Amino acid sequence: MAEEKKTLIKKLETAKDVSRFMADYYLELDQAAKAGNPKIAWCSSVGPAEILRAMGFLVYFPETHSAMLGATRMATDLIPEANALGYSPDICSYLTADIGAFLRGITPLTKVYKIDSVPKPDVLVFNTNQCRDVQDWFSWYGEKFNVPVIGVYTHRGVGEITDAHITSVAEQMESLIEPLGKISRKTFNMQELKKVVKLSRDCSEIWKKILNAAEAVPAPLTFFDGTTLMGPAVVGRGTQKALDVYKNVLAELDERIKNSAGAVNDERYRIYWDGMPVWGRLSVHAKLFAGLNTNVLASTYCNSWIFSALDPEDPFNSMAKAYTELFVVRSDKAKEEYIKNMLDFFKVDGIIYHDSKTCPNNTNCRYGMPRRLEKLTGVPSLVINGDLNDLRLVSDEQTQTNVEAFIEQLEERSH
DSSP states (O other), X not given: OOOGGGOOBOOOTTHHHHHHHHHHHHHHHHHHXXXXXXXEEEEOTTSOHHHHHHTTOEXXXXXXXXXXXXXXXXXXXXXXXXXXXXXXXXXXXXXXXXXXXXXXXXXXXXXXXXXXXXXXXXXXXXXXXXXXXXXXXXXXXHXXXXXXXXXXXXXXXXXXXXXXXXXXXXXXXXXXXXXXXXXXXXXXXXXXXXXXXHHHHXXXXXXXXXXXXXXXXXXXXXXXXXXXXXXXXXXXXXXXXXXXXXXXXXXXXXXXXXXXXXXXXXXXXXXXXXXXOOGGGHHHXXXXXXXXXXXXXXXXXGGGGOOTTOOTTSHHHHHHHHXXXXXXXXXHHHHHHHHHHHHHHTTOSEEEEXXXXXXXXXXXXXXXXXXXXXXXXXXXXXXEEEOSSOGXXXXXXHHHHHHHHHHHXXXXXXX
């Protein structure tokens, strides 16, 4: 591996602002859960959060909790708890780690924020645009807490998005209003929904600018930065607070671009990451690539919270379109065109595909896509085996060896 002196990565000062935002977010939820007001809705990370906020709910996203379980390396020991209930080791390790933590009565929120438990929900709302696992995951908690579970069922393998796709999803979203009103005891207000959708759209646009800052050479941020900066885009969309924190982040990135200050020292190679991060290895992977003067600078994953289709003047149809445009639900042809455009935009030298064992929906290297894209673009790729949360499926030695060999390959191609 490259010497430690080469692993310098410039940290963003405004990352502290994001950390404070996340602290305030979890503490507000904890206080509401203890007080019993406002009502709390659990929502899948790319679910209809705008509707929930417009109806007065505070919104909790279990996937962010599972990512914390992974990043704190608690997940691996907790997954067997859910396996013992009959949940397969092959299904989503977000689901199994989170249920395992609940069964064990522990949470990383305790160490970080002195919060004893996840907030008790009044309702759970899912969208299957990511996978069916969120439905099963939420149903388990619905039974545990004896609260309603409702959801939206999204089309999969979508090529061209048609009016029929949009109408079917929009109608499902509208049908959520009645049951949510009974739970929140608030009357639906279209103007409030338009206001929240506008805030979500604005958050989406500034998040897109943050990620697109990596177009600069050298890139002012890394994919690994993105995975930690994305918190407000996930849990805070639809709020002014998310916009405020991101304005500071974007200003710092603009300053870096102005001064040609790259996030990685002496950037030589630029890599695109496809798939989920390995949460328990963010720091290890960041240092590995930086030590090879390589910046993993863009990804399909972080871009999942860019919702350009949102339109406050047409909330339901635009939400339906935005949540159906999501990369993970698209056809392979649409995905390949998307990645091709990203390779061009970010001036990429190579692609890393993460074959995440328990997340097949966010894994795009199992049906020939790497070979097809390399033939189309000439950009070489490497597949690394691992998982988002289960570190028993991760080989650090194999990953390091393969990455170092891949960067050597890029170096040979450049001569």
